[in-house]
Amino acid sequence: MKKNFYIIIGSPIDYDQLVAYIVINGDHVALLNQDEGVDNLKLEFFDEPRIKSLDYELFMEALQEAKRVLCG
Numbered sequence: 613m614k615k616n617f618y619i620i621i622g623s624p625i626d627y628d629q630l631v632a633y634i635v636i637n638g639d640h641v642a643l644l645n646q647d648e649g650v651d652n653l654k655l656e657f658f659d660e661p662r663i664k665s666l667d668y669e670l671f672m673e674a675l676q677e678a679k680r681v682l683c684g
Contacts, residue, residue: 617674619681632678636670639663644675650683 620633632644641663643656655675 615673616670617677619674619678621681630682632682634674634678636666636674641666641671641674644678644682646682653679653683 617634617636620635621630622633623630627645627647629646631646633640634642634644639662640658642658645654645656648654
């Protein structure tokens with residue numbers, strides 16, 4: 613299966629720690645932040661009205677990859 617997502621690590625000014633942006637099929641879907649520690653990660657969804665649904669397996673793979681890249 614072709615990987616239809618990528619992860620961008622960033623440091624926005626609104627966060628104390630690095631964050632991972634999750635991009636699926638070219639759409640910025642969510643942001644994973646570790647401001648409360650790696651054992652208390654927070655997932656924030658972007659307001660993308662054109663995204664009505666996502667493939668579950670693809671989203672879970674992207675989420676796991678974001679955690680791996682962000683937290684090591």
